[in-house]
Amino acid sequence: MSLTEITTRLTKAAQDAGRDPASVTLIAVSKMQPDENVRAVLEQGHRVFGENRVQEAAGKWPGFREDFGDIDLHIIGPLQTNKARQAMELAQAIHSVDRPKLATTLARLADEIGSCPDLFIQVNTGEEPQKAGILPADTDAFVKEVRDLGLPLKGLMCIPPVEETPSLHFALLAKLAARNGLEGLSMGMSGDFEQAIALGATHVRVGSAIFGARS
Template identity: 70%
Template sequence: MPLAEIQARIAAACDAAGRNAKDVKLIAVSKVQPNARVDAVLAEGHRIFGENKVQEAAGKWPDFRERYDGIELHLIGPLQSNKVKQAMQLAQAIHTIDRPKLATTIARHAQDLGQCPDLYIQVNTGEEPQKSGVLPAEADDFVAQVRALDLPLKGLMCIPPVDEEPSLHFALLAKIAARNDLSGLSMGMSSDFESAIALGATHIRVGSAIFGERVYG
């Protein structure tokens, strides 16, 4: 699906929800995509991208940044503590803060680097044992911990269970964010971003609908 079609669907969903389309950022998820596909989307003028793995991002984005200005990179996959410094030097936002150790490691490196990406706490809204994220009941306490570290916490992120109605999870995330005075909501993917926008998403993560199906080698 062409980028322009996704952008048109975002605009329509915002219009239906009475929202300004400028308040929703489209993160083009480029993980495991051939560089030629990413290059084509960059050439169309899009500049906001998402990667799951620090190693893949490090091998891809420095070269693209030499050729294109204004790239904004978001890390949206689980982050290991030993990859934090590299992640902070690569990305403008990290969406998967999910444990105190990770937050304190980021705070330490932020002191050393004199900078810190925008941060989002991942909430495991479906309470799935195999999935990263803090449990909803623990989210308020963790928000307070991250804020106590003087980190730039912008919002929350979730990935709903594949077999449940996503809007229930989007509504839960929005409720947790509202009571913690957080405006950022990273939620919604290729199959459900319209309902995420209706429930207040500020960042949607769309991959295959833009780039085509991923090719895992």
């Protein structure tokens, strides 16, 4: 697979759903990819990338920004509170706000720094004990909490359970977002992003289908 093929599939999925393809942001997930793979995608003109780990992002993206200019970086993995400042200084969006302690830390830092990336609340739609995220039943209350802190909440994010039909989880996330007046839906990965687009995804996170399998 390649960036061109994924972009073509994204465009078709959006059109099939009666949507403007420009309403879907393709996040190229570059975690654990060698620099030459990332550079190849940058050289094709793509500028929106996702990283799981703040430390890896910090080692990679300042250099690429020097070479390629503005890059829209999204932190999509679990975020420790002690890495929050670094994440806020590096990224334009954080997709993994998943607990009150992190939200209050982000609010405090936003006051200090004077700005804050766009935020998405991670919802554990499968209620998996090993996975991060707010439970669906607690989502409305947490949305209110984040908003009351004055944070720029753009939407919700989910990672469906591997063994379950992803569209059920995408539909649940869309319902939770609509109920709370949130437009952003970060959902869908290499194997299911077309289903996610059909159900309203505004951000799809595609790694291996663009870069190939990680080393």
